Amino acid sequence: MQATSDLAELVRADNVEFILAVFVDLAGKPCAKLVPAEAVEELRDEGVGFAGYAAGLIGQQPSDPDIMAIPDVSSYTPIPFVRPGLALVHCDPHVNGAPWPYAPRVILRKAIDLAASSNLSLAVGAEIEYFLVNRDERGTLTVADPRDTAHQPCYDARGVTRMYDHLATVSKAMNALGWGNYANDHEDGNGQFEQNFKYADAMTTADRVITLRYLISVLAEQRGMIATFMPKPFGDRTGTGMHLHLSLWRDGQPTFPDQADPRKLGLSPLAYAFIGGILEHASALQAVIAPTVNSYKRTGAASTRSGATWSPRRAGYGGNDRTHFIRVPDGNRVELRGGDGSANPYLAMAATLTAGLDGVLNALDPGDPGAGKTELPQTLLHAVEALAADSVVSGALDAAGPGVSNYFGQAKREEFFDWHGTVGQWELDRYLTAF
Structure with a gap:
């Protein structure tokens, strides 16, 4: 301290x-x-x-x-x-x-104040995933470790060891700062890694996400590599998420655990209402937690080289099952798996907290685990349209002043149409001599 x-x-x-x-x-x-x-x-x-x-x-x-x-x-x-x-x-x-x-930190503080008005506070743990790559003079991406070619590289001890210097430097930095780094692993894609730190209050965790992305990027550059948090840098490999582990607290005590839970997930009625709010606003929420064109290459993926995408396509919840939009690993927290590495952590936490609080204030019932799964938006444009129609999530962005949600949404529409107006290799391969 x-x-x-x-x-x-x-x-x-x-x-x-x-x-x-x-x-x-x-x-x-x-x-x-x-x-x-x-x-x-x-x-x-x-x-x-x-x-x-x-x-x-x-x-x-x-x-x-x-x-x-x-x-x-x-x-x-x-x-x-x-x-x-x-x-x-x-x-x-x-x-x-x-x-x-329009400042993300200011927006998150408003959401924190909203929770405090109900004597609640949000604790968040964030999983930081990224790829280590190189890019040649033609712009072609390759994995920074040329021997990282396994069909299922996840948790491969050899892959972790080859990147030991980078991973250990980042780990030591986190621990020197008192963040409590507890794991560093090779993720499911070739060249993909994850480094974790202990949960904290929402603002502290959001600050740490930004700081860690900066540290990972500059420390990778010092070793001649590029660290990218882009959701889907390789079309055939697992995408990069930013999973958020969420719990509400009151007077220093957790509100989620309940051993008498009839649904057998160990959660309290308040926790279920929080889940209900997030699911109710999931489509609009995607515009904030998956805010790029590339995000929907991740959530829309049908398969990867390893055999699984690890990204949800529907807004449902369930137990310790990583195919859900919201996973419940235990009664202490829930894991939101829809967000990715391009998400602004301040906005992601502000919008998610506000959506969850709407569920708490209105006692929303998410239904039984696995039931009623709504399809998530297929593209950024679909997500932005959902955001415009959702007064709760757009209100989270507008909490410090009006017009922010419209400004953000318009910027994202322009981003979508900028991409849509670009002729890519897929179109050339498909159409150049097709007619």
Whole structure:
């Protein structure tokens, strides 16, 4: 635990030379300025300015006033394993002195406040999956480990060992930060890995997801590799998810476990209502937790080289069964499996929490395990249309101010049609001489 809540004191105590002042845009892009330690008091007291329109999808035009990124000292993170003397702090974007409603961290805080109004808090564990690849001058992707060619490479001890240096460096970094890394494994696709850390409150976990993606990316680059969180970089291999393990707490006590559960999953009525809310809003939720064109190559996959896609195509729930949209591994938590590596963790947790709370407030019944499975959206466009029609999930994005959901949805429509308007290899192979 930090001995002080003063950013300047922390920086001096750790002999930090530079601080990355970080925020993410709605698409999840990490934006930062490198602030020297000599200017830490200014950063602490005034924040640091950004031209929002240049930063990315953050709700600004070129004529708008600067975004001021105000550091949250509780997120201060020394990262000397990236560069000696370097630290990182997550920031809340403000404009004209007020929290900016298009800022993902600001949006998640509103969802957390909504839960707190019912004396509930959300704990989240996130599974971080990614591929380690190389890309040649023609743009062709290959697995970074050329010997990673097994038909079923998942958990292969040899594949893990060959990537030992990278995996161990990331693991040691997480543990040095007190995150509690408990497993690092080779996943189901060739070149695919997963690294896990212990659950925490929603904001802390979202910050850690962004930090870990950054760490994995730069540490992979130092070894001449590309780490990609793209949901489906290879058409014939398992996609990359970002599974969220969720539980609600009240007064420091878990609300999900119930040994008397007649459905035999060990869950309380409140937990079932939370599941009911997520399932009720699953189609709209996909626009937030699977927010790219490529996401639907993952959820729409029929098969992979290993024999399973490990991604849900329907919005159902059940026990310890990884084919479900919501898996219940035990009575302590539920696992949402619809999200992927392109998801913005702040938005994903805000939308999921809001959907689940709608179930709690309205006592929604998800039905019996395995029953009533709704088809998930087939494309990003379908998901965005579902988002526009769903006042609860769109309301989660608009919680800090109106217009965010429409702005996000329009950006995603443009993304879909930009892809749709691009002529690809599949079309050339199919149509060039077909007529």
